[in-house]
Amino acid sequence: MTTFPVFGVAGSGVAVYRKWLDAVSDNIANINTVTRTDEDAFQARYVSARATQLEPGIGGVTVAGIELGSAEGRMVYQPDHPLADEGGYVRMPDIDLGSQMAQLMMAQRGYQANLAVVDRARDAYSAAIQVGRNQ
Numbered sequence: 142m143t144t145f146p147v148f149g150v151a152g153s154g155v156a157v158y159r160k161w162l163d164a165v166s167d168n169i170a171n172i173n174t175v176t177r178t179d180e181d182a183f184q185a186r187y188v189s190a191r192a193t194q195l196e197p198g199i200g201g202v203t204v205a206g207i208e209l210g211s212a213e214g215r216m217v218y219q220p221d222h223p224l225a226d227e228g229g230y231v232r233m234p235d236i237d238l239g240s241q242m243a244q245l246m247m248a249q250r251g252y253q254a255n256l257a258v259v260d261r262a263r264d265a266y267s268a269a270i271q272v273g274r275n276q
Contacts, residue, residue, distance in 0.1 A: 145266060146195070146196065147258065147259075147262040148262065149195045149196075150195065150199065150201050150258075151255045151256075151258040151259045153193070153195065153201035153202050153203060154201070154202055154255035154258075155252060155259070156203075156204070157190045157202050157203065158251040158252035160188050160204050161188045161190075161244070161248040161251075162249065164186035165241055165245045165248060168234075168241050169241050169242075169245070171183040171234060171236075172234060172236045172238060173233065174234060175222060175224055175233055176214075176224065176232045177226065177232065178216065178226045178230050180232065181212035182211070182212055182232045182234045183214070183234040183236075184209040184210045184211065184212050184234070185210030185211075186207050187208045187210065188204060188206075188207055189205045189207075190203065190205055191205040210234070211235050214234050214235050215232070215233055215235045216230045216231075216233075217230065217233050218230055219231050
């Protein structure tokens, strides 16, 4: 059993939120990626998390996996694009920027909250050590 379990619990949250931030930033970076109509579009990344047992009686969270969005994407008419087919269409990812920005904000706030827990626990443990030294 660890002496300071709060670091493990908050650390597991930080890891999951970091993975979520990475996935959302990939989605946003590739929102305008164009492919030929006979190729798959960029597939959005979605992180799934699950509760886990870090130690007996101490829960945490872990990344269960990465799920991919639709490879079908959406067809966009851009006849002047070099990858356009004979009808003037290209394939683009089916990613909604508004949804991705909302996910980005949620992931960022969760990441910051878990780091704040680590900071507060460190301060509390340091104060407890100082109390023990002063007696």
